[in-house]
Amino acid sequence: MNKYDFLENHLKNLENKNRTRSLKNIQEVSARKITLESTQYINFSSNDYLGLSSKTQNFEDNTLPSGATSSRLVCGNLELNSKLEKELSEWKGTQDCLLLNSGYQANTGLIPAIADRHTLIFSDKLNHASIIDGIKLSRAKLIRYKHNNLEDLQELLSKYESSKARKLIISESLFSMDGDYANISQLVKLSKQYNCLLYIDDAHGSGISGKNGIGPCEKHIKDIDIYVSTFGKAHGSFGAYCCTSAQFKKYLVNTTRTLIYSTGLPPALLLQNINSTKQVIQADVERQKLSTNIETIRNFLKDESFNTIESKSPITPIIIGSDQDALELSEHLKSDGIISLAIRPPTVPEGTARIRLTITADHTEKDIAQLKQSLIKWKNAR
Numbered sequence: 027m028n029k030y031d032f033l034e035n036h037l038k039n040l041e042n043k044n045r046t047r048s049l050k051n052i053q054e055v056s057a058r059k060i061t062l063e064s065t066q067y068i069n070f071s072s073n074d075y076l077g078l079s080s081k082t083q084n085f086e087d088n089t090l091p092s093g094a095t096s097s098r099l100v101c102g103n104l105e106l107n108s109k110l111e112k113e114l115s116e117w118k119g120t121q122d123c124l125l126l127n128s129g130y131q132a133n134t135g136l137i138p139a140i141a142d143r144h145t146l147i148f149s150d151k152l153n154h155a156s157i158i159d160g161i162k163l164s165r166a167k168l169i170r171y172k173h174n175n176l177e178d179l180q181e182l183l184s185k186y187e188s189s190k191a192r193k194l195i196i197s198e199s200l201f202s203m204d205g206d207y208a209n210i211s212q213l214v215k216l217s218k219q220y221n222c223l224l225y226i227d228d229a230h231g232s233g234i235s236g237k238n239g240i241g242p243c244e245k246h247i248k249d250i251d252i253y254v255s256t257f258g259k260a261h262g263s264f265g266a267y268c269c270t271s272a273q274f275k276k277y278l279v280n281t282t283r284t285l286i287y288s289t290g291l292p293p294a295l296l297l298q299n300i301n302s303t304k305q306v307i308q309a310d311v312e313r314q315k316l317s318t319n320i321e322t323i324r325n326f327l328k329d330e331s332f333n334t335i336e337s338k339s340p341i342t343p344i345i346i347g348s349d350q351d352a353l354e355l356s357e358h359l360k361s362d363g364i365i366s367l368a369i370r371p372p373t374v375p376e377g378t379a380r381i382r383l384t385i386t387a388d389h390t391e392k393d394i395a396q397l398k399q400s401l402i403k404w405k406n407a408r
């Protein structure tokens with residue numbers, strides 16, 4: 027047997043199922059436009075909900091060193107870290123904040139820091155891969171509850187009520203693939219009733235709604251033990267943070283391996299994130315435009331009987347079913363000048379391949395008209 031056989035076998039298997047992924051060369055990208063293979067398209071695939079990725083460039087400031095030189099716990103903790111952490115905790119209204127290098131590193135670092143093999147983790151079935159990986163790394167007992175089904179969660183919580191183990195409920199606030207919202211107030215209530223820690227990943231929710239863009243956790247943030255969000259979505263940047271109590275932060279600084287054993291964020295990026303945070307807070311006009319665009323597209327999809335599940339957010343899935351059909355719709359949109367990618371299992375459950383349409387504040391009426399026309403054409407041809 028050749029030691030490289032597994033590569034070919036794996037790739038062949040993916041090809042047979044139409045599930046090969048590949049990296050595309052992109053010449054230019056923003057919330058609204060994308061240039062691929064020298065052709066410009068309308069972009070309905072980015073997470074740049076407020077259109078800030080092309081408006082927050084400070085990298086020309088060459089007075090800043092390009093790297094942090096080490097982990098923050100060694101000599102990489104430039105003052106810009108605490109400045110940004112202070113601004114984020116003031117914005118979210120929490121005692122403290124801890125920066126992490128990305129949302130993926132936040133979930134794969136924080137969860138194992140809080141949970142060990144004796145912990146019970148109650149996790150929504152549709153939680154993001156980074157949460158699942160964090161749970162795996164923690165070796166905690168994983169108890170999955172049906173997506174957004176709080177009766178199911180409560181049943182499971184009561185089943186384990188007498189257990190003395192540490193318990194943790196984990197949910198996204200706005201689900202990355204279905205575009206629906208968790209019921210944060212009920213999660214808070216259940217976490218209190220059953221003495222569980224509450225961990226919310228607000229990667230997609232932060233910035234897009236609420237006063238100053240605080241997002242869907244606005245009214246409950248003080249009751250969330252670990253609130254995680256990222257700069258990679260509404261901030262149009264990169265990096266992540268966790269808002270929490272001062273005591274939790276002290277604990278996490280001593281236990282989070284993705285913080286302790288990884289180089290800190292580059293100073294220029296910290297500065298960019300300070301600026302992008304200001305921009306997100308001030309982006310009321312963009313939030314209003316985003317909300318209008320979401321409503322226009324959602325009403326259209328509903329009127330045309332497309333299956334968008336319960337989405338009321340910038341993440342608007344069009345559920346197609348088979349991988350092949352979802353790929354075909356994506357190709358059809360591309361031929362009409364629109365990029366919106368097909369999302370297939372294992373990212374989404376079997377039989378729910380979809381187009382994950384993401385709507386931003388930058389999309390114009392003309393972009394939306396072009397999208398509508400293309401979707402109607404596809405529907406009529408079937």
Ligand SMILES: Cc1ncc(COP(=O)(O)O)c(C=O)c1O
Pocket residue numbers: 128129130131133154156198202227229230256257258265266
């Ligand atoms: C819910 C959720 N959490 C975390 C992440 C990872 O964030 P980042 O891109 O900052 O690594 C994502 C990214 O798609 C996400 O959807």
